[in-house]
């Protein structure tokens with residue numbers, strides 16, 4: 001879907017913040033799309049991973065409203081394929097952290113049903129809470 | 135006592151007071167005129183009601199302790215925590231199973247532990263708090279019950295936890311589940327309960343109830359404790 | 363050989379079949395796992411931001427335990443820490459890498475490691491059991507096999523955490539062979555398939571199970587298409603998603619053809635002649651005995 005980016009909304013502080021938090025030189029992205037092509041969650045995403053890179057590069061804080069960073073499961077598929085050796089899993093983590101550090105959880109840990117609670121392995125619960133709660 | 139009591143300066147909830155050297159924090163508070171309606175109970179270090187945080191002069195560390203047990207020092211800054219807001223779900227033990235899933239259900243926050251050990255550092259009872267939390271996470275409730283046995287539920291661990299876990303309520307549940315489902319049943323206990331029910335000790339209990347305070351306290355401190 | 367062993371929380375609860383079968387199989391080939399005397403959950407997922415050091419405390423605390431074990435003589439001069447769970451392996455390894463590469467971070471972590479006697483010196487190596495087997499030689503393993511898994515077609519599921527990112531992957535990220543070599547050493551047949559290192563949906567299983575269903579269906583269908591009769595994994599989360607979630611898919615779609623999911627150590631145990639009881643097959647959700655009986659591998 002075509003999307004109009006308003007450059008007057010460019011927030012360089014946002015780009016700097018994400019660059020620093022992720023430790024990734026986001027502006028190096030060449031928009032090849034390899035990351036999006038291999039992402040196992042791309043069909044569920046509202047904005048695909050390479051678009052996220054572009055939007056962050058252009059300081060578009062609106063990416064904070066996207067589902068993409070929450071869907072990224074740090075599977076590192078894109079990490080091993082990026083021709084620029086960029087690590088998108090770290091960019092997603094940085095975006096998640098910006099939200100979580102504002103003391104806003106992405107999931108309600110009390111919403112797990114009793115049936116699921118008795119079934120879920122610890123590894124899933126710990127992993128989920130680490131990624132979705134601050 | 136002819137000698138004049140030496141006084142020291144302490145900050146109580148931000149205000150400077152002179153209090154007798156050697157006092158406990160609780161004595162200092164009362165000396166300074168605070169009437170303790172909350173944050174006090176047994177005055178003996180058992181009930182855990184008197185959680186307090188303080189900094190000693192020149193030390194960067196924020197320490198926690200029991201007001202009734204901790205002795206004040208010159209320049210100490212003290213704030214009592216009359217109650218710790220806690221997460222406390224209601225449950226019926228009969229409906230629960232003694233496993234990790236029960237904690238996912240009732241205390242999911244326990245899985246947020248980052249192993250920082252701040253809780254252990256804060257515990258006035260020298261309990262390895264992090265270790266009992268970790269035992270719960272891996273479903274070892276017997277171990278959690280054992281490690282947390284001396285917990286007096288003062289709440290200081292929960293005040294320091296970056297993961298916002300209420301450790302002592304988790305531990306209480308672990309001990310309850312352990313006691314109900316996992317612990318070896320004691321025939322001696324069953325027998326004694328029967329005896330009590332049948333009225334075997336009614337006379338002795340009545341005597342104790344009517345005993346004057348100092349006499350009661352005399353026999354209390356004279357009692358033998360058998361540690362097996 | 364005695365080696366310090368980090369079980370991880372899930373191996374003590376839902377994945378007991380993994381631990382049981384691994385410990386017993388390892389014994390058969392002369393490897394003794396010595397569980398860390400005190401250990402704490404590694405956190406499952408690695409902390410990926412530049413400043414979030416607190417979440418590295420958990421992994422590093424476990425490394426201190428390995429140092430202590432050496433001092434106490436529980437192991438002899440053994441700086442490796444063995445893991446079975448892929449996610450433990452990944453998270454411990456990534457933290458370790460950061461500590462080795464950044465002296466400042468290591469210093470900070472050591473300063474904030476409350477109530478520990480010593481500092482982490484950065485000298486522990488995290489290893490996965492599969493790497494230990496590879497190092498020992500799959501040909502050697504093959505020689506110890508007493509019950510070849512003849513005709514059993516096994517798809518190797520790597521998932522993500524064994525292979526990526528490259529810095530910690532135990533094999534080539536795009537064309538791994540270690541699990542296939544393992545399968546061959548058991549005399550089973552390998553399956554050539556596409557989904558072997560495709561993510562299963564991971565922790566989304568907690569709050570977005572639909573995604574997991576979709577991914578798991580894809581993985582199982584690919585395995586079926588390529589003739590697999592069993593899938594092996596080394597991750598209790600992969601196992602949960604592939605096994606338990608697969609059984610739920612089956613419940614809603616009676617025509618769905620299931621495939622049993624094994625920990626690689628369960629098949630190893632069978633091939634090494636362990637008793638059925640040592641494998642914890644009752645923990646496997648999709649019937650795991652059926653195919654083994656068909657191939658006359660268990661009674």
Ligand code: SF4
Nearest residue numbers: 029030032033035082
């Ligand atoms: S693969 Fe790398 S360079 Fe290509 S679009 Fe993705 S982040 Fe940019």
Ligand code: SF4
Nearest residue numbers: 039072073075076078
């Ligand atoms: S790390 Fe995230 S963005 Fe990259 S492929 Fe995996 S899920 Fe997609």
Ligand code: SF4
Nearest residue numbers: 257285286288289291
């Ligand atoms: S474990 Fe927590 S609540 Fe219990 S005594 Fe220690 S600090 Fe107090």
Ligand code: SF4
Nearest residue numbers: 247248250251253295
């Ligand atoms: S303070 Fe909280 S997070 Fe830290 S070790 Fe204790 S329980 Fe875990």
Ligand code: SF4
Nearest residue numbers: 370371372404406450
């Ligand atoms: S990954 Fe899991 S099972 Fe593995 S230790 Fe860490 S939390 Fe626990």
Ligand code: SF4
Nearest residue numbers: 521522523562564600
């Ligand atoms: S396959 Fe699934 S559980 Fe296994 S490592 Fe990947 S995301 Fe994790």
Ligand code: FES
Nearest residue numbers: 175176177182202
């Ligand atoms: S008043 Fe009971 S412990 Fe201090």
